[in-house]
Amino acid sequence: MIGISVALTLQREGHRVTVLEQAGPGEGCSFGNAGCVSTASVIPMAMPGMLAKVPAWLSDPMGPLTVRWRYLPRAMPWLMRWLLAATEARARHTSRALHALHQETWPGYRALLGPAQFDDLMQAAGHLYVWRAAELGAGDRLAQQMRDDLGIASQALSGDQARELEPALSQGIRTALLLPENGHTCNPERLVKTLAAAFVREGGVLLRRKVLGFDIGAQGPRTVYTDCGSYPVSRLAICAGAWSMRVARGLTGMAVPLETERGYHAMLRAPGVAPTRPIMDCENKFIATPMEHGLRIAGTVEIGGLDAPANFRRAALLAEQGRQLFPGLTYEDASHWMGYRPSTPDGLPVIDRSDRFSNVFLAFGHGHLGITEAPGTARLLADLVADRAPCIDPAPFAMTRFARGGGAAQRGVAAPDAAQASAVAKDARRSAASSR
Ligand SMILES: Cc1cc2nc3c(=O)[nH]c(=O)nc-3n(C[C@H](O)[C@H](O)[C@H](O)COP(=O)(O)OP(=O)(O)OC[C@H]3O[C@@H](n4cnc5c(N)ncnc54)[C@H](O)[C@@H]3O)c2cc1C
Numbered sequence: 231m232i233g234i235s236v237a238l239t240l241q242r243e244g245h246r247v248t249v250l251e252q253a254g255p256g257e258g259c260s261f262g263n264a265g266c267v268s269t270a271s272v273i274p275m276a277m278p279g280m281l282a283k284v285p286a287w288l289s290d291p292m293g294p295l296t297v298r299w300r301y302l303p304r305a306m307p308w309l310m311r312w313l314l315a316a317t318e319a320r321a322r323h324t325s326r327a328l329h330a331l332h333q334e335t336w337p338g339y340r341a342l343l344g345p346a347q348f349d350d351l352m353q354a355a356g357h358l359y360v361w362r363a364a365e366l367g368a369g370d371r372l373a374q375q376m377r378d379d380l381g382i383a384s385q386a387l388s389g390d391q392a393r394e395l396e397p398a399l400s401q402g403i404r405t406a407l408l409l410p411e412n413g414h415t416c417n418p419e420r421l422v423k424t425l426a427a428a429f430v431r432e433g434g435v436l437l438r439r440k441v442l443g444f445d446i447g448a449q450g451p452r453t454v455y456t457d458c459g460s461y462p463v464s465r466l467a468i469c470a471g472a473w474s475m476r477v478a479r480g481l482t483g484m485a486v487p488l489e490t491e492r493g494y495h496a497m498l499r500a501p502g503v504a505p506t507r508p509i510m511d512c513e514n515k516f517i518a519t520p521m522e523h524g525l526r527i528a529g530t531v532e533i534g535g536l537d538a539p540a541n542f543r544r545a546a547l548l549a550e551q552g553r554q555l556f557p558g559l560t561y562e563d564a565s566h567w568m569g570y571r572p573s574t575p576d577g578l579p580v581i582d583r584s585d586r587f588s589n590v591f592l593a594f595g596h597g598h599l600g601i602t603e604a605p606g607t608a609r610l611l612a613d614l615v616a617d618r619a620p621c622i623d624p625a626p627f628a629m630t631r632f633a634r635g636g637g638a639a640q641r642g643v644a645a646p647d648a649a650q651a652s653a654v655a656k657d658a659r660r661s662a663a664s665s666r
Contacts, residue, residue, distance in 0.1 A: 231260035231422050231604045232593050233469035238342060238429045239608035240467075240615060249429070250456060252440035256422030258471050260600060262495045262567040264517045264528035265418045266357065266508050267339070268602045269332040270382045270409040273373040274324040274577030275491075275531075275598065276315035284313075292547055294515035298534035305533045308489040311575035311632075322376060324577050327626035328599070329380045331579075331606040334621065336413075338605020342425055351421050354413035355507040360392055360555070361405040362513060370512065374407070384409050398503035398556045414508050416522040418601055441470075441477050450587030451481060467591040467611065472536060472570035474594035483586040486629050488595055490536055490570040495528035496549035497521075497567065502560040514551045525559070527552040531571075540568035573597040574632075581610050581627040591615060592629060 234255050241247045249255075287295045297305060315324070340348050366374065377384055385408040392406035393399050415421045430436050439456035444463075446452070454461045470477040472490040501524055508519040516529030527548045532541070545566035553559045574580065574595040584590035593611050596603050610627070613620040625631075 231256070231418070231600050232471070232596060232607055233467075234422055234425045234429060235338075235342060235604035235608040236467055236469055236593055236611050237434060238425055238432075239612045241429060241432060241434050243612055243616065245615070246433075247429075248435040248437065248461065249426075250437055250439040250441050250454065250461070252438070252457075254438060255426035255436070256419040259493075259569040259571055260422050260471075261419045262497075262526075262528070262569045263418050263493075263601055264495070264508065264519045264526060265415045265421075265521060265601065266517060266519060267335060267352065267354075267413045267415065268357065268409075268599060269335045270357070270377065270384070270411045271599060271602065272325040272328040272332065272380060272382065273376060274315070274321050274328070276312050276324075276575065276577055277321050277369055278316055278318050278372065279369050280316040281313055291541075292544065294529065295531040296533070298532065298538060301533060301535045301538065304535065305489060308487050308575055309533070311487055315576045318372070320576065321372075322379075323626070325376050325380065327578055327623075328603075329382070330622040331603055331610070331627075334606035334609045335602055338609060342428075342605060342608075344428075347424055347428075351415050351417065351424060352413060353416060353507075356408055356410040357412040357414075357508045357510060357517075358387075358392060358396060359407040359409065359510045359512050360399065360403045362402050364404050366405065382409070383411055396505050396507070396509060398505055398558055399509070400555055400557055402554075412508070414519055415601065416520075420522075421601075444480060446480055446587075450584075450589040465589045465591070465615065467593060467615075469593045471594060471596075471600075472572040474572060474592070476536075478584075478590075478592065481587060481590045482584045482592070482629065484629065484633055486580055486592075486595070487575055487632055488580075489533065489573050489575070491573045491597065492532040492534055492540070493528065493569055493571055494530050494532075494540075494542070494545040494548060495526050495567045495569075496545045496552070496561065497524055497526050497565045498549060498552070498559070498561040499524040499563040500560070501525040501556075503556045503558045505556070509555065511551065511555050514554075516548050516551060518552055518555060525552070536570060542566045542568070544568075571597050572600070576631070578626055579603060579607060580629045581607050581614070581624065582629045583614055585630055 237247045237249045387406040389404040442455045444451040454463050468478045475488045510517045519526045549561045579595040580592050593607050609621050
């Protein structure tokens with residue numbers, strides 16, 4: 231999604247663009263996501279109170295968030311950064327940056343797709359968040375306050391009001407929130423393939439190649455080596471999702487902490503219920519999206535790296551949890567999928583020029599929001615390539631924010647340090663006390 235959006239945008243600005251893609255467009259993480267266009271989703275995963283939940287996550291392999299034990303030592307530095315990002319100040323900083331990036335989402339999709347394809351693929355029916363609890367917990371109340379502070383529209387509903395909108399919902403739902411600015415695509419794979427077809431139709435070159443490495447000179451990469459030939463390069467954008475830091479080896483001076491949050495879906499054909507918009511089960515942490523080929527129930531986070539096999543019991547569990555949300559759900563015909571979210575610990579993508587070579591650009595790390603953020607990312611990256619005033623403040627997306635004691639501190643966001651660790655611990659104590 232990110233690579234094709236960047237390629238199409240750059241091409242329309244007059245650049246000659248070649249895309250090298252090992253599997254075909256829309257076959258990576260962009261294939262099986264929940265398809266949500268979540269402009270109102272500005273709440274990072276790293277939120278105050280997370281530390282208190284870590285023991286439960288580690289002990290339940292089927293919980294909404296799990297870490298594979300064997301992978302834990304490798305994931306530890308990323309997880310530490312993630313926990314350190316979970317203060318209110320940093321969450322608010324992230325949320326403001328996401329809000330700015332999301333301003334381009336709807337106009338950007340209209341421009342990228344054109345009116346006919348936009349109407350065919352995109353729906354702006356809002357999202358419904360639902361809870362069984364009668365009242366929101368502290369974390370959800372803070373999230374709502376953060377959305378309110380940014381002027382994001384939302385409407386609090388009772389369970390009955392939610393069922394008026396979505397009659398298939400369980401009677402157990404007692405609280406809901408309608409986010410009318412959000413929408414969804416009826417098929418994320420087709421969305422990417424449609425944009426790829428436009429890219430080729432308008433003169434772009436799309437090659438099915440695996441990038442293996444580069445010939446790097448003093449001024450940067452000169453040649454790309456692939457599994458089927460090598461190609462000269464004058465400027466390069468790395469948009470390889472969760473694999474981006476593997477692909478970018480040698481092209482950056484510092485390492486970006488990029489991890490994968492593996493997620494799953496169950497795709498249920500002829501599901502017997504017909505919600506009209508994506509519905510987020512905020513307690514079980516999954517989202518059910520109506521798509522042109524059935525109901526997709528997607529979610530869960532599994533920290534397990536890029537090489538371990540999938541655990542499809544997690545996808546099957548999503549389908550079972552879907553039945554608790556929609557008692558009329560049938561799922562005899564279910565297919566299961568796992569994808570690799572490309573995730574940074576602070577929940578913001580990297581959209582930047584390499585710190586090492588001025589002809590290398592980076593656009594990856596979109597985590598839970600790559601479908602939402604593709605148009606904004608492409609716009610900002612095109613500004614960086616053109617060396618013109620950027621459409622939004624690029625600082626929150628700079629790779630150097632991860633430099634030790636570096637960029638972030640200069641821009642007024644404290645880098646992870648002892649003071650921050652103590653703030654995280656304070657948050658954890660507060661949330662442990664409030665849950666007792
Ligand atoms: C369960 C789940 C639900 C989600 N729901 C949503 C949602 O509702 N809304 C939303 O906005 N986001 C959602 N996301 C997140 C979203 O799917 C991702 O952020 C997005 O797909 C990332 O896009 P990408 O282009 O960066 O990565 P990808 O789609 O993974 O693309 C990366 C591409 O790089 C290629 N590649 C890798 N290495 C090489 C190489 N060496 N040579 C050539 N090509 C290479 C791969 O083949 C791949 O096609 C969800 C994710 C998951 C897992």
